[in-house]
Structure formats: C-alpha cells, structure tokens
Amino acid sequence: MSDEIAPEDLDVASVCEGGNLDCGSGLLLLIRRSMQEVPAGLTLEIRSTERSVREDLPAWCRMTENPYLGWSEGGETLRFFVRRGGEDEQASEEEQVQRARDHRWTCRVAWSGGLQTTVYARNHSWQVGQPASFDVSDEAPSAVEHLLGALGSCLAMGYQVHASRRGVRIDQLEISLTGEIDNILVFLGLESDGHPGFRRITGTCYVQSEAGEAALEEIWRHTVAASPLVNTLVRSVEVEVGHRGIA
Template sequence: MREEDLIAPDSLQTPHICEGGNLDCGSGLLLLIRKSMEQVPDGEVLEIRSTEISVKEDLPAWCRMTKNPYLGWRSVPEFNRYFVQRGEDEQDTDIAFKQARDYRWQTRIHWDGGLQVKVFCRNHSWSVGQPASFDVRDAAPSAVEYVLGALGSCLAMGFQIRASQQKIEIDELEISLSGQIDNIFVFLGTEKEGHSGFKEISGTLYVSSDADDEVLEKLWQETLTASPVTNTLTQDTSISVDIRII
C-alpha cells in the first residue's frame, strides 16, 4: 500500500489540531503545520484538517523529509483529517519561518512598444496598458486597474481562506471596487500639485452564506487587517527602483 493511501484508525484521536481550511501544501499549509507542531510534545500527534485533496499526496512526502511520521488520513463530510506524529529530531522551524519572512516576490516587466508592457512572474505573464486611460475599451487593463484588481483579489481570497478555516461555507462572493486618483495630471506632466496615486478606494463585499451576519462581519474585518495588498497601500512602503543604462 502506498503511504498516501494509509487510512488512520478511528481510535486515533488528538487534542492538537491544525485548521488548514482549503489550503494546500504549496499555499501556506506547511507553515501552519510547522507553527502548530511547535505546540506538540515529542511523540504526540497533530491532526491537520483540510478540504484540499492534493494534501493527501503531498503531506506524506513532507513528513518523510522532516522525519515526522505520517500516520494516515480519514475523510469526514466537511474535510479530510491527516495525522502526523511529531518526530524526536530537531525541528528546523526557525529556518522555514525565516525563509517565509525573508521571501521576496519578483516580477519582470518588458516594454512591448507603444503604450503596453508585459509582466512576467513565475509561470505567468500578462499585458498592462497605460496608467491613465479613460477609453471604454483598451487592448489591456491599465496599471491602476490592476492595483484595484490585486486589492480585490487579495481580499476575496483572504476572506474565503479564513472562512474555510472556520468551517464557514461561502455560496457566492464578489467584491466591487472603485477608486479616485488624487491628480492624474501629475502623471501626465502638466501639473505639479497633489500626487498621481489613489486618494481613496471604496467598495462592497457581496457574500452569500448561512453564517450569522456578525460572524461574517468579524471575518471581513480580520481579512482587511491581514491583507498584504491592503497593508501595502495603507502602510509606509519603501520603494527603491534604480536605473541602469545598458
């Protein structure tokens, strides 16, 4: 039998729980597991809960690499339960956490001629049009529209991930955002007063769920507070982009 197919016995129970929601091993679940494992004494068992089926294939490999014995999995209607015993070897959590904290996201942007560039990151690429476009139709979204899209996407995914970790089922979710530039003429070079960034962004989260309104509102506030893009836009972010003549 493959280790990935090992069924944990019903008698296996533990008070140590890691709520993974719908995260997979590549999107933060392993960091949550490492954090939870810090509270588990040597030899005791951590239960990991996730609705993402790929965890069944990926978690045993991680257990082998970290020398934390994989004890199997069980399925219940709401999620899958995975059981991992904390190994006696020293856990390299400090290294993993430092790598996560020090990680740098990277993009490369190439001018395609005219008023369009192409952005490359990892295995993705997309086109971006001019920052200041008021046309109804364009060959590509503007850079400021990508800012709104990045913010809305971050909030939508953050809300959904937090909901899944709390066993809250979301039926429908949509976010509408709009923003106003302080003075677009600064970007165009015809005025100097003000700045060319957003002076305000507003919007609405539309969500359908059986959860209580108070629960959803609390979840939304937590999402806003923790959002990387929200914090990038509202905190003092140091930007240093040099020029190199080639």
C-alpha cells in the first residue's frame, strides 16, 4: 500500500468525484476522462471512499506515466493527486476510453439436465431454472426472475454509485419489482395469441438517507436514465441467435 502523503500546497486543476468506486469498477475510466480536461504538467484530484484505491492507483500511474503525487484524508473520502503526463499518455487514455465503448459482454449457457441450465460469465457461474414456473419454490430462479433481479440490481448499484459521487450517503436501499408477462401460455405452446414477453414492469425504490427528497429524486432520475438494463428493455434491441448442430 502506498503511504505517500501529498504535499499541502498542490495546485489542483480539476477534481474527479469517484464516489465509492474502486479502480476495478469504473474509477479509472472516470480518471481517464477527467485527465483529458487537465493540461499536461498540471494536477488532477481524485476523490473516493474506497480505500483500496490507495494501493491500486499508484500502480496505474506508473503504467500510464502520470506521476502519482500522494493522497490525503478528507473525512470519509480519500483525496488522491496525480500529475498529468505528456501527449503520448493522452493518446493512450483516449484509446482506453474507446476500448470501453467498444467492449462486448459475453456469457456461455449449458443445459444442466432436466429444467435447469448453467450460465458461465467471466469467473462466475450460476443456475437458472425454466422460464415459466408457477411453484412457490424451485431449485433455481427462473430466467424471467433473473431478468427482474438483474434490472433491480442494476438500478440499486447505479443509485448507490450516483449518490456517492454526489456526496450523498445511503443508509438503506431496496427495490421491489413486479413483471407482467403478456401471455406465458405462448411459451408453453398452449395458445398463440399475444407473446410470452414482459408487457409491463413496475416497481418501487425504497431508500433511507439524510439527504432531502428533492436530491434523492434527482439521483433516482439520473439512475434510471443511465441504467444499461432500463435502456435495453425500453429500446428496440436487435437479437440474432443462430442455431448450429454438433456432430
């Protein structure tokens, strides 16, 4: 861990509000974008409540040749200081930002026998049950429940991230979602009218915070507007899944 304390008389050109993000969950992208607004040789201040940044940020600075100037305490928030490198580093930063735009997320799904599949994504795997289940309990959540859960998780984590970047502390947060499928009997082959997809998803975000209602509402509006899953569901998405036999 780097214990290099930053000088007190640093002239900061710009501030990057990282909230509770760490270097592996988007903070470096924010830093790269903020660096583009800082002239070479001047200093960027980075703020984060995640203490692991003390260890990870100096390593990133060494790799990108942006001199690390140290850190200081700022209450619950840690302040880190990085001097902007030269134009070669600027080109590299822009390439990294473009790489993030072009990134593709992938997974692999294998039938596990019976009415279950196993999903593999990066270093994770999890079980998914049949899409249409009306039982009170099952061995694994259904595919539609995974979709609802993914949507709720996306909104919950997005809310926390956007709140932390505004300096708003969230004490408790819970999201309740309900999905109405147009006609699940189409999936079962029992009817042909309608479609077996969600026609409506409703829900409520319950949040406990000392912040005012207006501030929390603004964070929520931004969270919904910036949610990858909300945008996926409300926009037309091109889906192309081919079929290939295995000899």
